[in-house]
Amino acid sequence: MPHRARLTVDLSALDRNYRTLAALAGGAETAPVVKADGYGLGARQVALSLWAAGARSFFVARLDEGEGLRRALGSARPARIFVLDGLVPGTADRARRSGLIPMLADPVQVEAARAAGGDFPVGLHVDTGMNRQGLTPEYLATLAGDRRLEPVLLMSHLGSAAEPEAPRNRIQLDRFRRARSLFPDLPASLAASAGLFLGPEWRFDMVRPGVSLFGGGPFERPDPRIEAVATLDAPILYVRTVAPGEWLGYGSGLRVEEPTRIAVVAAGYADGLLRRGGGRASAWFAGARRPVRIVNMDLLAIEIGESPAKPGDRVELMGPNLPLDDLAAATDTVAHECLVRLSGRARRRYVRS
Secondary structure: OOOOOEEEEEHHHHHHHHHHHHHHHOOOEEOOEOHHHHHOOOHHHHHHHHHHHOOOEEEEOOHHHHHHHHHHHOOOOOOEEEEOOOOOOOOHHHHHHOOEEEEEOOHHHHHHHHHHOOOOEEEEEEOOOOOOOOEOHHHHHOOOOOOOOEEEEEEOOOOOOOOOOOHHHHHHHHHHHHHHHOOOOOOEEOOOHHHHOOOHHHOOOEEOOOHHHHOOOOOOOOOOOOOOOEEEEEEEEEEEEEOOOOEOOOOOOOEOOOOEEEEEEOOOHHHOOOHHHOOOOEEEEOOEEEEEEEEOOOOEEEEOOOOOOOOOOEEEEEEOOEOHHHHHHHOOOOHHHHHHOOOOOOEEEEEOO
């Protein structure tokens, strides 16, 4: 399909990122987060590669993601799979059949776990300041010594880890330490990708990297320690020159003032690119960054100057020359969104470098 966008997932780069993060974690277990279909890159392929690289615990968001991951890994790979949504009442049997570990985040979920029986492994998710999900510290204190639960992990989530100097980080760390004192023998996890880079005191017994496995820098900017895993490229369909005074694309906002040579590329927001990247994002072509002028549903246009170009030449829209965090900054978002928005239209291939 030479006329379509192509998404290349470099599993070797993924594995190298995992090993980089695991080395940084020191003695803490490195448990990849593969929710949202492996951050849009394919949970099955990603998890199988990470298992081979040494991962033995994984995190997903939804129950059905956990079920699918268990099927993908199979009985030969008995990974621990934690479900961040927790235990939705009525789903205990499904979680038990797939050997999933729900991270209890609400008193209703605690009661559901108690009703499921004491042989049901769970995690305890405490809210230390995200105010999104998690048990309050006060409620958590009531669970200390509760024989009706079988907790295997205590966790919380940092809200400002991408801002290393944010006061909130220290506040959450202190609160988590107090929560852990209630369960001194329970393995603990606070840090995800950015938190892992804050320092040893944030790492505890387990770290949960997500976006940095897949190419995003821990502090929302490119980091030389993190390799690009996903490369999105697409072919040029047309090369043309727009005359002065003419408009480009929809609307009347983009009128060229001088002869402008453009390449029209077979990718757009139907492939997962953000429409607001027009006039802000860059593409990589002929050895240099080129300004993206418009992003439509199926097409985008880049300004190519005098560079030789012809239909069929491929343009990099995300990848080693265009780090995720640069693309995210140009479109007022984060690397996570740039990845998970990638649609199924782009032809996918998995490679090892």
